[in-house]
Amino acid sequence: MSSLTVLDLSRNNIGGIIPLRLGNCVALEALDSSKNRLSGGIPRSLGLLRRLQTMQLSNNSLSGEVPSSLKKCTSLETLNLGQNNFSGHIPTWIGKSFPASRILSLRANMFTGNIPPQLLNLTSLQVLDVGQNCLSGLIPQRFENLIAMKNERKISRFFYDGKSGLYYKENLLVFVKGQMLEYTRTISLVTCMDLSSNNLSGEIPEGLTSLLGLRILNLSRNHLTGKIPDKISKLALLESLDFSKNQLSGTIPQSMSNLTFLSHLNLSNNDLFGRIPSGNQLQTLEDPSIYIGNSGLCGPPLTDKCFNDETSQCPMPARGDIEKDEEEYEMLWFYSSTGLGFVTGFWAFCGVLILKKSWRIVYYHYFDDVKDRLYYNWCHFTGCWIEEVSKKFRS
Incomplete structure (x- = not known):
């Protein structure tokens, strides 16, 4: 044919x-x-x-x-x-x-x-x-x-x-x-x-x-x-990437999160270490098997926390605890500011009397006069004037 x-x-x-x-x-x-x-x-x-x-x-x-x-x-x-x-x-x-x-x-x-x-x-x-x-x-x-x-x-x-x-x-x-x-x-x-x-x-x-x-x-x-190339993100159309079961080392490039079409990723069983990049497309790849066999990797979706991961060491407090802390902080600030104001005002007044002798004499004379007036008024209302009259008669 x-x-x-x-x-x-x-x-x-x-x-x-x-x-x-x-x-x-x-x-x-x-x-x-x-x-x-x-x-x-x-x-x-x-x-x-x-x-x-x-x-x-x-x-x-x-x-x-x-x-x-x-x-x-x-x-x-x-x-x-x-x-x-x-x-x-x-x-x-x-x-x-x-x-x-x-x-x-x-x-x-x-x-x-x-x-x-x-x-x-x-x-x-x-x-x-x-x-x-x-x-x-x-x-x-x-x-x-x-x-x-x-x-x-x-x-x-x-x-x-x-x-x-x-x-x-x-x-x-x-x-x-x-x-x-x-x-x-x-x-x-x-x-x-x-x-x-x-x-x-x-x-x-x-x-x-x-x-x-x-x-x-x-x-x-x-x-x-060796390492995963840092420019791997240039392969913007990648849908499937498999580097598993090699001896790759180093960290996973953060730029890998820019592979927006990536729906399958396998980096398991290598010698990779460091924090697993997050954000963008990698957020949707939540299967831990993607990264297993790399003892140095940490962070989500793995359960191993990174050493410097503050979120793992200092958990977020509950909302009720936050409100209670804020109320205690406001009370502490109120009492602190009140005490500070009293001390400042007191020493400002006393400092003037210590430094200004003329002011100090006037201040003390003023209080002597006030004392005498108070004493006179007290005697007037308690009958002290009777004693004064009897003294005049004796004289």
Whole structure:
């Protein structure tokens, strides 16, 4: 069938090997044999499919290495070999031979060696999934060529027939938010980098934070060290972030609270320490399992209080206690001010008498005069005038 453009045999129970003569279908644009029981390797004859844009062979029992003959399929946009038993190194020629590549999924195989830096030359690449392999070494550093991951770009591959309409729709399985999800209609929204469950080491490259269109980032289950990049907040579209089960150290950047689309976060089982950032989106992520396995972390949602957390050492008093304290404070202030006023007035008066002799004499004469007047009035009302009269008569 030299005019066949789409061959979709997915989701069946087909066993055996991929036929060699499939290479005769030179007009083929989409080959989907995923979710079957196919075994053996990829025949070299598939390199004759120069028009092939989608190759979906995931979820089978295929093995061996990726044949170099596929480098002739220069129109390939989607290569999905996930969930098989492929081995050997990831071919470096993928980064040069598939310039239009949008989706590269090699998940759950037995690939070894390093992640080829050449993969970062794929300017249209929007999904890179090499999780669950045996890859080692450092994460490549240069991400400036991953233009599609830097922008919110729509990707979707449909094949139409002019008469019957849509008859093939691309799909993709992505491990996100702790589970495997299948994307079909919303595949255009997927921008993913998954390097999880390997033996990668070293630090998280700072260049990762330049992939502004990234929505899913999974580096879990490796041997990564160092700190979480401070510029992680630049990945403003991130919906799922997983750095769990590494040896990351340092504090969690406060800027992470600015990831307003983040709905799944996992930083468990590292060597992180310090107060867990709060505010904005992180306030909605209240599951303590996000941070477990980091003995140095403290603060909500964990039960461990931070050493300098004043709120944990000085609990907020009840409203009744506050009102009682305020009343006692007002009474104390009243009596203190009254006493202070009395002392000030008393010593102001006495100080004048001590310093001014003339004032002191006048003051004392005044009191003598007052005393005499009081004595006279007292005597007048008590009959003292009788004694005065008798004295006059005696005289």
